Amino acid sequence: MTEQQKIEAIVKQVLAGMQGNATVAASGPSIPKTSRVAMLTAKEHFEIQEYPIPEIGDDDVLVKMEGCGVCGTDAHEFKRDPFGLIPVVLGHEGTGEIVKIGKNVKKDSAGKPLGVGDKVVTCMIFKDNPDITMFDLNKQNVGGADVYGLLPDDDTHLNGWYADYIVVRKGSTIFNVSHLDLDSRILIEPAAVLIHAVERAKTTNILRFNSRVVVQGCGPIGLLCIAVLRTMGIENITAVDGNEQRLDFAKQMGATATVNFTQHKGIEALAGAVEASFGGYLADFAFQCTGSPVAHANIYKFIRNGGGLCELGFFINGGDATINPHFDLCAKEITLVGSWVYTLRDYATTFDFLKRAKAIGLPLEKLITHKFHLADANEALQTNLRQDGLKIAIIP
Numbered sequence: 001m002t003e004q005q006k007i008e009a010i011v012k013q014v015l016a017g018m019q020g021n022a023t024v025a026a027s028g029p030s031i032p033k034t035s036r037v038a039m040l041t042a043k044e045h046f047e048i049q050e051y052p053i054p055e056i057g058d059d060d061v062l063v064k065m066e067g068c069g070v071c072g073t074d075a076h077e078f079k080r081d082p083f084g085l086i087p088v089v090l091g092h093e094g095t096g097e098i099v100k101i102g103k104n105v106k107k108d109s110a111g112k113p114l115g116v117g118d119k120v121v122t123c124m125i126f127k128d129n130p131d132i133t134m135f136d137l138n139k140q141n142v143g144g145a146d147v148y149g150l151l152p153d154d155d156t157h158l159n160g161w162y163a164d165y166i167v168v169r170k171g172s173t174i175f176n177v178s179h180l181d182l183d184s185r186i187l188i189e190p191a192a193v194l195i196h197a198v199e200r201a202k203t204t205n206i207l208r209f210n211s212r213v214v215v216q217g218c219g220p221i222g223l224l225c226i227a228v229l230r231t232m233g234i235e236n237i238t239a240v241d242g243n244e245q246r247l248d249f250a251k252q253m254g255a256t257a258t259v260n261f262t263q264h265k266g267i268e269a270l271a272g273a274v275e276a277s278f279g280g281y282l283a284d285f286a287f288q289c290t291g292s293p294v295a296h297a298n299i300y301k302f303i304r305n306g307g308g309l310c311e312l313g314f315f316i317n318g319g320d321a322t323i324n325p326h327f328d329l330c331a332k333e334i335t336l337v338g339s340w341v342y343t344l345r346d347y348a349t350t351f352d353f354l355k356r357a358k359a360i361g362l363p364l365e366k367l368i369t370h371k372f373h374l375a376d377a378n379e380a381l382q383t384n385l386r387q388d389g390l391k392i393a394i395i396p
C-alpha cells in the first residue's frame, strides 16, 4: 500500500466507525465480549466465572479493572458471609480505566471532565437520589447508599471490582483520578476512612499541629492514620502495636516513636511507655485503630486530662469493652468521637492527601505488600485472613 492508500484506508475506517457508532457510546479499542469475575459462591470459595459484557446505557460507564484492594470487610464476607450476599462479586477498593462511556456522561461527580482513557474510582450509589452531588454530602452519611463490590448478584453480574470489567451505572459516584498512580488509586478507599476520622477528630478542637498524638494499631488503617497526620504537619506521633515489622512501617509513615505492647506487662507499664515516648507527657489526642475491645479500654490511660480520642477501629461489632466511666472519661474530661466510613466530600480530600504524602516522601506504595492475579482471588483472601501482609491487592 502506498502512503496515499494507507491514509484513504484509515479515513474509510474512521468514517465507517463514525456511522456505525453515531448514536452509540464512545469506546476505546478492543473490548472483549466477556469478562471474568471472581464470584464468591460459598464461604471461602471464589469461582472464576465468565459473563457477557452488556451493552452499556447512555448514563453508564464501562471500566476495565486495573487493581483493587482487599478490605477487612471483604475478609469478613469471604469467611462468614455476615451480610448474606453470596453469590457476590466482591471488591470495593477498585480502580481502572474507562473503556466505554454513555453519551450522557460528560463529567465526574466533582465536575471534572470524564472520557474514555481516564482512570477512575467509584464511591457510592445513591439509588434514592441519583442527582446527589458531593457538595450535598454533608447533609447525608452513607446510610441508604450502596457500594460496588457489596451488591447482591444480578443479571449484569459485573457489580464488583474483583473482575476484569465493572459496569458503573446511573446514580453512581465516579471520580476522575487520572493524576494518581495505580498504587495511590488502590489506597483511595481506605485512606478516605482516615481523612474522615481526622475530620471527626478536628471537631473536638483538641488536635493541633503541636499535639502529642498516639495511634494504636498499625494495620493498614493505623498506618494510613499516621501518614495523614504526618502529611497535615503533626510531628509528634507515637505508634502502638505488638508487631515489630508493623512498628517499623509506622516509622516510615511518619511516627516519631513506637511502643511494642508485648514488651510491657500490664496497662500501667504500657501507659508509662507511651508517656516516656513523649518525654514524660501523656498524649493530647489518641486514635484507636484496632478492633480489639481491650485496646479500646486501654487507650484512655494514654491520654492526658482534657485530651481527646477518636475511636475508629470498630467498623463491625467487635464485642463490648469495659471502661471505668469515672476514671477514664469524667474525671479526665475526655472528648470522645466515633468515626465510621466516610462521605463523598472526604473522597475528594483524599486525592489531595495522596498527592501530598507522595510529595513529602512517605512511601505509601509499600503498604501494598501483596498483589495477586484475579484467578488467585482465593489465595489473596486467605493471605488477608492470615494477616501476613498489610494491604493486599488484586490485579487482572
Ligand SMILES: [Zn+2]
Pocket: 071, 072, 073, 092, 093, 189, 190
Ligand atoms: Zn474497604
